[in-house]
Amino acid sequence: MATSFPSAEFSNKNSQEGKVKETAKVHDENVLQKHVAFFDRNHDGIIYPWETYQGFRAIGCGILLSAFSAIFINLGLSRKTRSGKALSIWLPIEVKNIQRAKHGSDSGVYDSEGRFVPSKFEEIFTKYARKHPNALTSDELMGMLKANRVPKDHKGWLASYTEWKILYVLCNEDGLLHKEIVRAVYDGSLFERMEKEHSEKKKSK
Numbered sequence: 791m792a793t794s795f796p797s798a799e800f801s802n803k804n805s806q807e808g809k810v811k812e813t814a815k816v817h818d819e820n821v822l823q824k825h826v827a828f829f830d831r832n833h834d835g836i837i838y839p840w841e842t843y844q845g846f847r848a849i850g851c852g853i854l855l856s857a858f859s860a861i862f863i864n865l866g867l868s869r870k871t872r873s874g875k876a877l878s879i880w881l882p883i884e885v886k887n888i889q890r891a892k893h894g895s896d897s898g899v900y901d902s903e904g905r906f907v908p909s910k911f912e913e914i915f916t917k918y919a920r921k922h923p924n925a926l927t928s929d930e931l932m933g934m935l936k937a938n939r940v941p942k943d944h945k946g947w948l949a950s951y952t953e954w955k956i957l958y959v960l961c962n963e964d965g966l967l968h969k970e971i972v973r974a975v976y977d978g979s980l981f982e983r984m985e986k987e988h989s990e991k992k993k994s995k
Contacts, residue, residue: 821977822904826888828981837883839864849984850991851960859956866949867891895939895946899976906976915969925966931958960984 829837829845839860846856864881870891871884883891889904898910918934919926926934931954939947961971961980974980 820889820904821906822888822892822900823885824978825900825976826883826885826978828978828985830885835885837864837885839881845981848988849960849981850988855956862952866893866945893946893949894943895935895950897934897938897950911973911976914972919969922966924969926972927965927967928958928962931967 826837827833829842831841831844842863843856843860846859847853851859864883867883867888868881869877871887872878872882873887873890889900889902892900892902892904897914899907899914901907914934915924915926918930918937920930921927935947935950935954938950957972957975958967961967961975971980974983
């Protein structure tokens with residue numbers, strides 16, 4: 791299943807030759823919080839499983855994928871964002887501490903403080919995009935995931951695979967995962983655009 795997006799909307803107009811400039815402003819922001827904030831549906835700083843579910847449904851995911859994602863994400867992240875607190879059966883994720891839940895075997899685009907690292911983002915494409923300089927094929931994506939694996943970090947392997955596979959299934963265009971799509975998912979803007987597009991499609995039916 792592929793979702794088509796107008797590429798112009800996702801283009802970085804201030805970049806040159808598709809490269810993201812590494813500015814102090816971008817680097818200092820906790821972009822990881824912005825990435826997950828979409829799923830905080832009532833904007834109270836806490837993401838519960840039903841909010842994760844609602845977020846996935848809002849961007850057009852099916853019931854089963856949304857339910858799986860809600861359980862997988864909240865079960866995996868809740869306790870990490872609530873260090874020092876007892877495990878809650880409601881599996882809340884605290885947005886302000888989301889950087890504590892950063893898993894291993896990832897791309898390194900978010901640093902340990904949740905900030906966006908442009909040079910690491912560019913590496914995704916300079917290292918692994920072979921057929922098209924600004925897009926990844928399924929095989930190239932799998933090559934990146936394998937290269938990022940930390941030995942014996944099985945949880946990190948699973949988390950990275952799940953995140954990227956869902957993104958690829960939802961957003962590939964003719965088998966390609968475009969750079970502007972990947973950039974938009976890192977700062978969270980992709981989710982808002984997908985929600986708007988899905989809502990417009992429902993209204994037009």
